Amino acid sequence: MNYKKIKLFLILIIISAPGILYADISMQNVSGREKQSLNGVWNILIDAYDEGLKKKWYILRDSNNGGLNELCYEGNLTLRVPGDWNHQLPELYLYEGHIWYQRRFDSKILPDKRMFLHFGAVSNNCIVFLNGEKIGEHKGGFTPFQFEVTGKLKEKDNYIILRVDNIRGENTIPALSFDWWNYGGITRDVDLVYVPENYIQDYFIRVDNNDTGKLDIKVKLNGENVSRKEIVVELNEINKKITLKTDENGIARSSKKISLELWSPEKPKLYDVAITSGNDKITDRIGFRSIKVDGNKLLLNGKPIYLRGVNFHEEIANEKRRAYSKADAEFLVNSALEMNCNFIRLAHYPQSEYTVRLAEEKGILMWEEIPLWQKINFASEEVCKLAETMADEMIQRDKNRCGVIIWSISNETSKFSKPRNKFLAELVTRVKSLDNTRLVSSALHQSQAVKEDEWTVMKLEDPLIELLDVVGYNKYLGWYQKFPCEPENLKWEAYGKPLIISEFGAECVQGNNLGDTTNLNSWSETYMENVYKKDLISFDNSEDIVGLSPWILFDFRVPRRSHALFQKGWNRKGLISPEYRKKNAWYVMKCYYDKKYYECKE
Ligand code: GCB
Numbered sequence: 001m002n003y004k005k006i007k008l009f010l011i012l013i014i015i016s017a018p019g020i021l022y023a024d025i026s027m028q029n030v031s032g033r034e035k036q037s038l039n040g041v042w043n044i045l046i047d048a049y050d051e052g053l054k055k056k057w058y059i060l061r062d063s064n065n066g067g068l069n070e071l072c073y074e075g076n077l078t079l080r081v082p083g084d085w086n087h088q089l090p091e092l093y094l095y096e097g098h099i100w101y102q103r104r105f106d107s108k109i110l111p112d113k114r115m116f117l118h119f120g121a122v123s124n125n126c127i128v129f130l131n132g133e134k135i136g137e138h139k140g141g142f143t144p145f146q147f148e149v150t151g152k153l154k155e156k157d158n159y160i161i162l163r164v165d166n167i168r169g170e171n172t173i174p175a176l177s178f179d180w181w182n183y184g185g186i187t188r189d190v191d192l193v194y195v196p197e198n199y200i201q202d203y204f205i206r207v208d209n210n211d212t213g214k215l216d217i218k219v220k221l222n223g224e225n226v227s228r229k230e231i232v233v234e235l236n237e238i239n240k241k242i243t244l245k246t247d248e249n250g251i252a253r254s255s256k257k258i259s260l261e262l263w264s265p266e267k268p269k270l271y272d273v274a275i276t277s278g279n280d281k282i283t284d285r286i287g288f289r290s291i292k293v294d295g296n297k298l299l300l301n302g303k304p305i306y307l308r309g310v311n312f313h314e315e316i317a318n319e320k321r322r323a324y325s326k327a328d329a330e331f332l333v334n335s336a337l338e339m340n341c342n343f344i345r346l347a348h349y350p351q352s353e354y355t356v357r358l359a360e361e362k363g364i365l366m367w368e369e370i371p372l373w374q375k376i377n378f379a380s381e382e383v384c385k386l387a388e389t390m391a392d393e394m395i396q397r398d399k400n401r402c403g404v405i406i407w408s409i410s411n412e413t414s415k416f417s418k419p420r421n422k423f424l425a426e427l428v429t430r431v432k433s434l435d436n437t438r439l440v441s442s443a444l445h446q447s448q449a450v451k452e453d454e455w456t457v458m459k460l461e462d463p464l465i466e467l468l469d470v471v472g473y474n475k476y477l478g479w480y481q482k483f484p485c486e487p488e489n490l491k492w493e494a495y496g497k498p499l500i501i502s503e504f505g506a507e508c509v510q511g512n513n514l515g516d517t518t519n520l521n522s523w524s525e526t527y528m529e530n531v532y533k534k535d536l537i538s539f540d541n542s543e544d545i546v547g548l549s550p551w552i553l554f555d556f557r558v559p560r561r562s563h564a565l566f567q568k569g570w571n572r573k574g575l576i577s578p579e580y581r582k583k584n585a586w587y588v589m590k591c592y593y594d595k596k597y598y599e600c601k602e
Pocket of ligand 1: 179348411412474503551571573
């Protein structure tokens with residue numbers, strides 16, 4: 001064995017060592033499954049000194065089973081699940097540490113069904129215990145995961161305990177410092193999911209990106225008896241029934257001619273698709289489209305498209321909390337629609353499935369990304385492995401959502417780091433091998449203003465550019481940096497590739513127009529408005545730009561934004577204030593997008 005093989009062997013031994021039980025990647029489409037919700041009120045204990053594991057806080061003790069002294073979950077603090085802990089209890093407002101969650105539940109036991117404990121997301125890490133036994137752990141706060149619990153449940157009085165932490169570190173993703181609130185907790189739905197013994201674990205149903213008259217299907221069964229099984233995929237609306245057979249690994253594939261109405265922002269057509277295998281059946285709403293690049297153009301269903309976008313965080317600013325529900329998704333997506341957007345950059349991590357599904361239903365294209373934000377320790381194998389898992393989990397959850405057109409692999413990581421360049425290049429290959437029906441991008445930021453005749457050209461410089469399909473460019477001229485010239489003479493370039501200006505903007509306090517409003521330090525609406533106007537003039541000079549996502553739709557909360565007069569714990573680059581008052585720059589963007597909308601219609 002050579003050195004590399006020995007290393008791999010040792011890593012495998014470590015990964016499979018008893019005690020480290022990792023969660024499984026989530027099954028496809030939990031929302032389409034029979035399930036029992038475990039949302040609701042959970043008891044909690046705050047473990048500020050991180051002693052719970054040592055002291056076995058995962059074994060529920062009460063007056064009946066002894067050991068009550070110094071450990072009792074019930075009768076004191078509680079938290080609602082789903083939901084971050086920061087906004088629910090004043091003592092947890094800025095808390096970064098461990099919290100133990102506990103609840104009891106009864107569950108129906110169906111003899112011919114398997115059961116899975118499914119979490120939509122837990123921020124950021126957790127260890128899960130069921131009836132006193134550790135069933136596994138998960139790292140990463142924004143993607144779903146599951147554990148099989150068949151045979152581990154009783155009809156009455158089960159208890160589940162989670163140790164959750166939101167601790168930042170050099171080797172976490174995101175790492176030590178990042179520009180959003182570090183919400184902790186069980187932030188998305190928790191369910192007990194019931195499936196048949198041999199169940200449809202996964203499917204990927206899409207049209208061929210090079211030929212939308214061809215439907216490509218891959219279905220994967222899971223169970224003891226999954227080889228040479230028949231699978232039927234039906235689109236009743238067009239009387240289409242496709243029969244497939246699994247191989248010895250329970251995987252079936254087909255590629256068949258089909259005539260479908262394609263999904264687009266103007267007409268976001270979704271089909272009911274039913275997949276049946278033995279006694280398992282699941283249905284989903286799926287849309288079909290192609291997304292491609294031709295030189296510096298972006299083509300949706302073969303036609304050039306302009307992305308009228310915006311960024312938002314998964315936050316309800318006015319309530320100082322993370323968004324988690326269908327109603328929250330409606331609020332966020334409708335707010336983007338109000339500005340006439342057809343594109344959302346879901347910053348800076350996979351946001352709730354409710355948001356993705358709703359945006360797709362409403363005809364919005366999406367950019368989805370993993371939280372590799374600025375200073376990530378790419379030199380650590382453990383960190384890179386985690387980043388890969390995050391990408392896998394994001395793609396697994398949303399690969400059937402045609403509204404998602406871009407997977408982004410990172411935001412503003414440094415081009416000077418060799419391990420970063422090596423790892424991100426590998427990640428591009430990995431993402432493309434998992435899904436060849438979307439484009440790969442990254443939000444880059446290292447650039448130079450270069451004089452070329454009468455023009456000053458903003459040029460990105462990053463070895464990643466040549467590997468990406470679409471280039472994201474973050475730049476805050478007028479805020480972190482001066483405009484290098486008059487906007488009439490300014491251009492943006494991505495070396496002949498489609499370019500999305502993925503972030504630009506400035507800060508201001510809504511309602512403020514005091515002092516010299518030409519001055520950045522005025523924090524005035526007029527200053528911000530002028531930055532937007534100048535940016536837009538320069539964008540119109542640039543042939544490579546296929547879309548914009550200004551930073552950001554709402555002011556958002558960040559503990560490190562601490563200017564005592566103007567920020568007070570908020571990043572004020574929002575186009576809308578937390579109270580939903582639109583800033584001048586919002587109207588500038590809305591006008592610009594209306595104009596683009598009518599230009600594109602002509
Ligand atoms: C950026 C980051 C974003 C920040 C923003 C800012 O470049 O990508 O996460 O919030 O700048 O306001 O500084």
